[in-house]
Amino acid sequence: MNIENIIQPFIKKFPGDFSGNPMQRNTPKVLFSTIAPAGFDQPRLIAFNRKLSEEIGLGTFTETDLNFLVGNQLPENIKTYATAYAGHQFGNWAGQLGDGRAILAGEITGDSGERNEIQWKGAGATPYSRHADGRAVLRSSVREYLMSEAMFHLGIPTTRALSLAFTGEEVVRDMMYNGNPELEKGAVVIRTAESFLRFGHFELMSAQQEYKTLHELADFTIENYYKEITSEGEQKYKDFFEKVCRRTADLMVEWYRVGFVHGVMNTDNMSVLGLTIDYGPYSMMDEYDLNFTPNTTDLPGRRYAFGKQGQVSQWNLWQLANALHPLIKDEKFLEEILNDYGSYFWETHDRMLCRKFGFDQLLTSDEKFFTSWQGLMQDLQLDYTLFFNRLENYDESTELKKQFENASYTFLNDEDLTRLQEFIENYQHRLEKNIISREKSLELMARTNPKFILRNYLLYQCIEEINAGKTEMLEKLTRALEHPYQELYPEFSSKRPSGYDDISGCSTLSCSS
Structure with a gap:
């Protein structure tokens, strides 16, 4: 691989701690700390994403590249580091946080000019590990590797995964936090993204009143990742915030389209580029349930439940607005953008639902139709993905129960089937209002509704x-x-x-x- 081409503009731009000390500590006034990966004596490759490697300019893999994939024997031009950020976790201010299991190598430019950061996850402790070891276990590493790639191929903005490898170590974890720790196999993932910048990076600088660095961080982000912004002065930061809001809303709608539940939408897990980031206790939706949360830590409040992700993203954007207030003094503007967020989100969401149903336009009557559909899904415990697959292939000549019984997590009695039949009839009447043909409608459904989700x-x-x-x-x-x-x-x-x-x-x- 062409790892010698990795560059490090971030640490050249911002104040950092070059001590290389992995012990947990506060690092005020800096955005990163240099830290070397732990190094592993007996690594073993599990998977390598050849297509991605070629796309981002790293080229083909050889056996000698395994050491790089787990953070061993790095080139002299690479100074590895972890970034500091802050955040609100489950609605509460958590103060300084940071990359506790992630270590950045830098970034590489692909053949077509796109830039991607390269980051190890699970390669050892950093100053931001909060008394943890910075390692990762196999199960979480497999989940991140596969799900980030699944989201990419679904067409959803996301970080991606380059490699998955055993470290040769065993790591102690209490998986359910119930006092029963066990030894598990250790692993390292290399993940990539245009940038791993989070809401929390801006929150940290603002909370520490490091306004000069906050200003430089915003300029750096705009110049590198929002090049379409050409305005100057305060308007530049207004345009930036508005675009972050739009990207975030668009991302939430995409999550709803495929039934993705993140599970831990803290502000430090929110990308300022509108990417899905940090695959922890996530889940794809099985039976449709607006109150479903896959994260045991989120019980019983269910702050990050499936149906609340749009609302929570807006709350998180309020925190970003507070962080950017030193750059955007216009409070009325910030309030207007955030108040408009809900309207934009719901209109975009409902247009997405139209595509899932094969409707070519959003009608005022569709709100009632969607509400009826949601009630049906929850009451009959219908599988989110399978329901739309069945709807796409609905055949009037085939018994209704036969078509849908394997898409429900409960027994469908006569009353349920009557209700389902009434919905199908209403759906067919709604299809009659389409301008496009049924053939085009089915093509729209096929492009919108996945046949495979990573359950x-x-x-x-x-x-x-x-x-x-x-x-x-x-x-x-x-x-x-x-x-x-x-x-x-x-x-x-x-x-x-x-x-x-x-x-x-x-x-x-x-x-x-």
């Missing part, structure tokens, strides 16, 4: 197999997630088996790595 029980099976030294499931899932709008493997196009309902890692997860 937690499939990830669980894959992790179990890798632990047992097998990679067939990993390879099969990788092929499937690269073509989510096709049905490559019919066995993956089924609801979660009941045997996985109460298994940790399938229905619910913790924030533990």
Whole structure:
């Protein structure tokens, strides 16, 4: 790989701590600390994303590159570092945080000029590890590697995964925080993104009243990642904030489109580029439930439940607005942008739902239709993905129960089937209001509704197999997630088996790595 081409403009631009001390500590007035990866004696490659490597300009993989993939034997031109940021966690100010398990190598420019940061996750402790070891275990690493790539192929803005490797170590983790720690296999993921800048980077500088650095950070972000902004002075920062709001709203709508639940939408897990970042206790939606949260830490309040993600993203943007207030003194402007967020989000959301149903336009009557649909989904415990697949292939000549019973997590009685039939009739009447043909309508549905989603029980099976030294499931899932709008493997196009309902890692997860 062409790792010698990695450059480090971030640490050349901002104040940092060059002590290389991995011990946890506060690092006021700086945005990063240099730190070397821990290094691992017996690494073993599990997966390498060849297509991504070529796309971002790293080229092909050779056996000698394994050391780089786990942070060993780095080139002299690379000074590795972790960034500091702050954040609100579960609605509470948490103060200084930072990259506790992530270490940045720098960035590389691809053949077409795009820039990507390269980052290890699980390569050792940093000053921001908060008494943790900075390691990662196999299960969380597999989940990040596969899900970030699944989201990319679904067409959703996201960080991506370059490699997955065993470290050769065993790591102690209490997976469910219940006082039962166990030894697990350690692993490292390399992930990439145009930038890993978060809301929390801006919150930290603002909270510390480091306004000069805040100003420079905003300029750096605009100049590198929002090049379409050409305004000057305060208007430049206004345009920046407005665009961050739009990108965030668009991202939330995309999550709703495919049924993705992040699980831990703290402000430090929000990208200022509108990317899905930090794949921890996430889940794809099985049975439709607006109150579903996959994160055991989020119980019983369910702050980050599926149906609240739009609302929470707006709350997080309020915190970003507070952080940017030293640059944008116009409080009325900030309030207007944030108040308009809801209107933009819901209109974009409802237009997305129109595409899922194959409607070519949003009508005023659709609000009532969508509300009726949501009630039906929840009451009949219908699978979010399978419902739309069944709707796309609905056949009047086939018994209704036969078409939908395998898309429900409950027994469909006569009353349920009557209700479902009434909905189908209303849906068909709504389709008659389309201007486009039914053929075009079905094409719209096919482009919008995935045939394959990376369900937690499939990830669980894959992790179990890798632990047992097998990679067939990993390879099969990788092929499937690269073509989510096709049905490559019919066995993956089924609801979660009941045997996985109460298994940790399938229905619910913790924030533990």
